[in-house]
Amino acid sequence: MPTETHTLPSNVPVCPVRGSVIYPTMVQHIDASRAISIGAIEAAMASDKVILIVSQKDKDIDDPKGSDLYDVGTACNVLRVRKNPDGTVQMLVSAVARVRASNYTRGDHLSADITLLTPEQGDPVELQALSRELRDRFDTIASGGKITAENVQSIGNKEDIGEMADHIAFNLDFKLEDKQALLELPSLTARIRKLLTLLDTEKEVQEVQAKIRAQVKEEIDKNQREYYLREQMKVIQKELQGGEDGEDGDEAEQFRAKIEALNLKAEVKKEIDREVNRLARMHPDAAEASVIRTYLTWITELPWNDRSEDQLDVAAAAAILDDDHYGLEKVKDRVLEFLAVRRLRKERAARGELSAEDVNKGPILVFTGPPGVGKTSIAQSIAKALGRKYVRIALGGARDESDIRGHRRTYIGAMPGRLIQGIRTAGTKNPVILLDEVDKLGSGYQGDPSAALLEVLDPAQNQHFTDHYMGVPFDLSEVMFIATANYPEQIPPALMDRMEVIDFSSYIEQEKLEIAKRYLLPRQLTQNGLKANQIAFTDAALEKLISHYTREAGVRNLEREIGTVARKVARRIATGEVKRVKVTDKELDRYLGQARHTPETEGKEDTVGVSTGMFYTPVGGDILFVETSISPGKGLVLTGQLGDVMKESARAALTYIKANAERFHIDKARIDDSEIHIHVPAGAIPKEGPSAGGAMVTSLISALTGIPARHDVAMTGEMTLTGRYLPIGGLKEKVLGARRAGIKHIIMPRANESDLRDIPVHLRSSMRFHPCETVDQVLDVALVGGLKALETPRDGSAPTAPAPAKRKSARRSPDARA
Numbered sequence: 070m071p072t073e074t075h076t077l078p079s080n081v082p083v084c085p086v087r088g089s090v091i092y093p094t095m096v097q098h099i100d101a102s103r104a105i106s107i108g109a110i111e112a113a114m115a116s117d118k119v120i121l122i123v124s125q126k127d128k129d130i131d132d133p134k135g136s137d138l139y140d141v142g143t144a145c146n147v148l149r150v151r152k153n154p155d156g157t158v159q160m161l162v163s164a165v166a167r168v169r170a171s172n173y174t175r176g177d178h179l180s181a182d183i184t185l186l187t188p189e190q191g192d193p194v195e196l197q198a199l200s201r202e203l204r205d206r207f208d209t210i211a212s213g214g215k216i217t218a219e220n221v222q223s224i225g226n227k228e229d230i231g232e233m234a235d236h237i238a239f240n241l242d243f244k245l246e247d248k249q250a251l252l253e254l255p256s257l258t259a260r261i262r263k264l265l266t267l268l269d270t271e272k273e274v275q276e277v278q279a280k281i282r283a284q285v286k287e288e289i290d291k292n293q294r295e296y297y298l299r300e301q302m303k304v305i306q307k308e309l310q311g312g313e314d315g316e317d318g319d320e321a322e323q324f325r326a327k328i329e330a331l332n333l334k335a336e337v338k339k340e341i342d343r344e345v346n347r348l349a350r351m352h353p354d355a356a357e358a359s360v361i362r363t364y365l366t367w368i369t370e371l372p373w374n375d376r377s378e379d380q381l382d383v384a385a386a387a388a389i390l391d392d393d394h395y396g397l398e399k400v401k402d403r404v405l406e407f408l409a410v411r412r413l414r415k416e417r418a419a420r421g422e423l424s425a426e427d428v429n430k431g432p433i434l435v436f437t438g439p440p441g442v443g444k445t446s447i448a449q450s451i452a453k454a455l456g457r458k459y460v461r462i463a464l465g466g467a468r469d470e471s472d473i474r475g476h477r478r479t480y481i482g483a484m485p486g487r488l489i490q491g492i493r494t495a496g497t498k499n500p501v502i503l504l505d506e507v508d509k510l511g512s513g514y515q516g517d518p519s520a521a522l523l524e525v526l527d528p529a530q531n532q533h534f535t536d537h538y539m540g541v542p543f544d545l546s547e548v549m550f551i552a553t554a555n556y557p558e559q560i561p562p563a564l565m566d567r568m569e570v571i572d573f574s575s576y577i578e579q580e581k582l583e584i585a586k587r588y589l590l591p592r593q594l595t596q597n598g599l600k601a602n603q604i605a606f607t608d609a610a611l612e613k614l615i616s617h618y619t620r621e622a623g624v625r626n627l628e629r630e631i632g633t634v635a636r637k638v639a640r641r642i643a644t645g646e647v648k649r650v651k652v653t654d655k656e657l658d659r660y661l662g663q664a665r666h667t668p669e670t671e672g673k674e675d676t677v678g679v680s681t682g683m684f685y686t687p688v689g690g691d692i693l694f695v696e697t698s699i700s701p702g703k704g705l706v707l708t709g710q711l712g713d714v715m716k717e718s719a720r721a722a723l724t725y726i727k728a729n730a731e732r733f734h735i736d737k738a739r740i741d742d743s744e745i746h747i748h749v750p751a752g753a754i755p756k757e758g759p760s761a762g763g764a765m766v767t768s769l770i771s772a773l774t775g776i777p778a779r780h781d782v783a784m785t786g787e788m789t790l791t792g793r794y795l796p797i798g799g800l801k802e803k804v805l806g807a808r809r810a811g812i813k814h815i816i817m818p819r820a821n822e823s824d825l826r827d828i829p830v831h832l833r834s835s836m837r838f839h840p841c842e843t844v845d846q847v848l849d850v851a852l853v854g855g856l857k858a859l860e861t862p863r864d865g866s867a868p869t870a871p872a873p874a875k876r877k878s879a880r881r882s883p884d885a886r887a
Contacts, residue, residue: 092238105178331373348361390451439555488534638660683806703742779814
């Protein structure tokens with residue numbers, strides 16, 4: 070071969086090429102536009118016209134270095150060079166030999182030292198067998214039309230088998246790596262074996278392509294036949310309609326085109342195609358045609374594969390949540406945890422470690438708490454932080470299963486359920502859907518909507534949710550569902566089991582003050598046409614608004630009252646009476662009238678038979694007084710609209726006192742011969758719960774012994790007949806209510822100590838907490854003089870009615886400060 074005797078210089082210019090390999094004995098045109106390539110060509114022309122053509126490993130690199138090129142290339146003689154008007158250069162080269170490049174250097178161009186790769190012929194008999202096999206395989210491949218007839222003839226006439234192998238490799242569409250591997254093999258037999266393997270693969274590809282072409286041709290023929298028949302049907306329908314031409318004939322085709330663009334799953338498309346075919350065969354004015362037309366419109370408007378890209382920047386989400394809401398730290402933390410977990414899952418899915426189904430799995434959150442604390446609005450912030458669409462579905466009062474699953478198409482006026490309607494409104498298949506007031510779902514003869522939600526809120530099932538109207542499954546697994554409820558105990562247990570509860574507690578007064586200043590006041594100023602410099606609220610005015618004009622867990626009524634003041638101020642400014650107004654606490658009566666609520670305050674002095682308890686409702690906590698009077702008669706009288714559990718607490722307290730009467734120096738006969746009347750004021754308000762047990766027993770013992778109960782102590786806890794003091798709920802709300810009433814000492818069950826962490830630090834530091842495990846410990850703190858005064862014999866009998874007693878000295882038991 071010519072390459073065996075050709076003499077080459079030891080160092081030559083290098084011209085990198087992208088995406089191609091040139092083999093010895095070939096004559097090829099090479100176009101050069103990069104400065105590094107043009108410089109190499111000019112250097113070759115200035116010396117002995119020898120240049121090294123070598124392929125880049127990465128074709129996207131514009132300015133390659135030696136490490137970016139393969140080690141083996143082709144040494145070529147430059148036959149002709151032509152410069153084009155656009156500055157590019159076209160070079161005609163004759164490939165000479167396979168060479169190995171080393172010691173790349175860079176100036177205006179790349180140059181390298183080259184070493185000739187000596188070819189190895191191998192066993193002549195084996196080489197002859199391989200040659201015959203190569204010619205046979207090439208003839209088979211050539212018959213598939215991959216190579217032009219001119220090149221087939223040229224390659225077939227090659228007598229040198231090595232030259233023939235190189236030309237076959239160059240003309241077939243192999244990968245760059247495979248072509249480079251053929252160039253690098255010095256052994257001719259190894260090169261032909263590698264080429265035979267590649268030809269086998271090419272043959273299989275050609276066979277598959279031929280099969281696909283046949284299938285496509287068959288499908289085209291079928292479509293052409295269907296098109297011809299449909300065109301005939303259009304003409305027939307036109308004649309039946311008296312020659313009128315409209316859009317009805319094309320309606321089915323329009324639906325087909327839209328459905329094709331949706332890229333639906335095979336089982337879904339099969340069902341929908343059946344409906345399209347029914348529409349195509351019907352008269353446009355048929356009643357059933359209108360039903361099918363509406364159904365197909367719903368199908369084509371649903372976002373089957375459209376989704377919004379999640380924004381999983383946890384820091385940005387935290388900033389959005391903080392901007393939109395004050396407080397609610399636990400809720401914000403849980404939302405940010407959800408985003409962080411989803412981000413990590415998505416990163417693992419990108420590496421192939423998780424499937425798309427695993428990424429979409431997540432908890433169904435249910436926000437529980439009193440009205441007005443921000444459950445609905447924080448769901449909007451979550452959607453905003455995620456970059457998703459937001460849909461709110463109000464479920465309050467829904468009593469029909471079809472509200473969730475839709476109506477079957479057999480009914481007149483049938484339509485999909487609220488979920489599918491919400492998905493269409495959102496325009497994406499992964500919105501944030503808020504199921505508002507899920508605890509207020511009802512059930513009637515039409516079915517139970519809460520049962521229909523079981524499938525919707527089950528991550529293992531909702532990817533195949535089937536609406537009765539749609540009749541085909543729709544994937545809800547990518548939807549982020551958030552539910553809200555005021556009373557979680559009213560949610561069916563099976564439904565509650567599928568959701569993770571996040572509790573929204575009542576706002577404390579300090580939080581309401583901050584919310585009013587940051588959000589409510591600016592919003593009401595804007596809504597009422599006022600500027601910030603036209604009206605100003607003092608902190609004292611807002612605090613009075615909160616405590617004396619509203620009584621709620623949230624801030625809705627507070628915003629209404631601020632709006633009322635803003636409107637009255639706007640009127641004064643509009644009439645020219647004033648230019649700006651500063652609203653103080655003393656001027657609130659002018660705008661809002663007399664205060665509607667007077668918060669309960671602690672007793673003014675220690676009193677016999679009167680103890681202070683604590684309670685909480687959905688609108689917050691407060692204190693209550695338990696009053697006991699002893700008079701001639703028999704029995705236990707309970708008044709103040711007490712519930713059954715509270716009545717049982719009073720009976721348990723009386724039984725406990727009887728059992729310990731001797732220890733407390735109480736005459737049992739006096740208990741049996743007296744009417745014991747326990748009253749809890751504010752009798753128009755129903756009261757229930759076991760947490761008044763401590764206050765009951767303190768009030769009773771105080772009345773029976775004449776020892777005053779401390780007025781600065783409030784207590785909560787359930788007592789038992791054996792004198793144990795058991796934990797209760799709502800400690801935070803109760804403590805905040807007691808603090809507002811001026812109470813400084815709190816008696817609480819020791820088991821509730823962990824709940825103190827929910828109380829703000831500045832409030833904990835201003836109060837003293839007394840964790841108790843027994844009723845004796847409660848009495849030691851609650852009574853003037855403590856347990857020692859109670860267990861000391863007393864002269865005379867106790868008074869028969871509550872009598873105030875000035876406290877001269879009160880024994881303070883060691884307190885447990887939170």
